[in-house]
Amino acid sequence: MKQICVGKKTFNCRVFGCATLMLTAFALSTAVMAESVDVRVIGTIVPGACTPTLGGGGVVDYGSISATTLDPTTYTTLPIKQVPFGITCHAPVKVAIQVVNGRKGTLAGATEVGPEGAGLAPAGALSAPGAYAAVGLGLDGSTPVGGYYIGATPSKFSTESGSVITIYRNADNDPSNWRSSETGGTLYLPYATTRFTSWSAPTGVLAPLAFTNLSGELTVQAYINKRSLLNTSHEIKLDGLTTIDLVYL
Numbered sequence: 001m002k003q004i005c006v007g008k009k010t011f012n013c014r015v016f017g018c019a020t021l022m023l024t025a026f027a028l029s030t031a032v033m034a035e036s037v038d039v040r041v042i043g044t045i046v047p048g049a050c051t052p053t054l055g056g057g058g059v060v061d062y063g064s065i066s067a068t069t070l071d072p073t074t075y076t077t078l079p080i081k082q083v084p085f086g087i088t089c090h091a092p093v094k095v096a097i098q099v100v101n102g103r104k105g106t107l108a109g110a111t112e113v114g115p116e117g118a119g120l121a122p123a124g125a126l127s128a129p130g131a132y133a134a135v136g137l138g139l140d141g142s143t144p145v146g147g148y149y150i151g152a153t154p155s156k157f158s159t160e161s162g163s164v165i166t167i168y169r170n171a172d173n174d175p176s177n178w179r180s181s182e183t184g185g186t187l188y189l190p191y192a193t194t195r196f197t198s199w200s201a202p203t204g205v206l207a208p209l210a211f212t213n214l215s216g217e218l219t220v221q222a223y224i225n226k227r228s229l230l231n232t233s234h235e236i237k238l239d240g241l242t243t244i245d246l247v248y249l
Contacts, residue, residue, distance in 0.1 A: 055084030102241030106136030130184010138239030
């Protein structure tokens with residue numbers, strides 16, 4: 001993941017003669033024999049531990065945005081940002097990534113669906129290639145600030161073996177049903193499912209490739225809600241949060 005809890009029983013017994021003593025002793029003995037507790041020793045052995053990294057500390061900073069530049073009647077599109085992204089493993093491993101939205105319920109101009117609260121970006125709000133899914137930028141009071149797209153930049157990834165193809169599989173698909181994501185590698189889906197993103201060798205067979213080092217970049221683009229819906233008399237913070245989880249295949 002980049003970014004991602006015991007009791008006591010007491011028995012009080014008063015003895016009232018021999019018969020009572022024998023009855024009490026039997027009851028306690030039965031209770032001890034009938035009660036038990038399990039100790040579980042758990043863990044997971046993975047092929048080779050991997051660590052994801054993000055350039056700039058994982059912060060996409062749009063700096064100060066003047067309220068006067070925001071469109072009062074439609075959404076204001078912000079510039080596309082590129083974020084270096086990599087995965088380093090101790091040994092060759094087949095791995096995918098899955099995203100988790102930390103700001104559900106805050107998407108502006110769209111209906112959130114699915115387990116991650118993504119939605120179809122409003123028309124004209126985004127211009128990044130393949131940018132049809134968006135998640136929220138937090139709230140100003142009860143008003144959504146905006147939204148943003150995040151995806152794996154097409155044709156920008158490579159491993160120690162050379163260039164690779166970005167591929168994806170949706171959680172409701174067959175585990176072997178991988179598809180090319182080179183026309184736009186959105187990490188979120190505006191549908192009732194989640195997406196796994198991985199990388200394949202450029203051999204024509206789309207299947208996750210085991211690697212030790214992966215490098216590439218993510219594309220991020222944000223948009224701001226209509227100015228007429230925001231209280232621009234005070235500072236408004238953009239507060240998007242995506243967690244990237246590694247999934248060993």
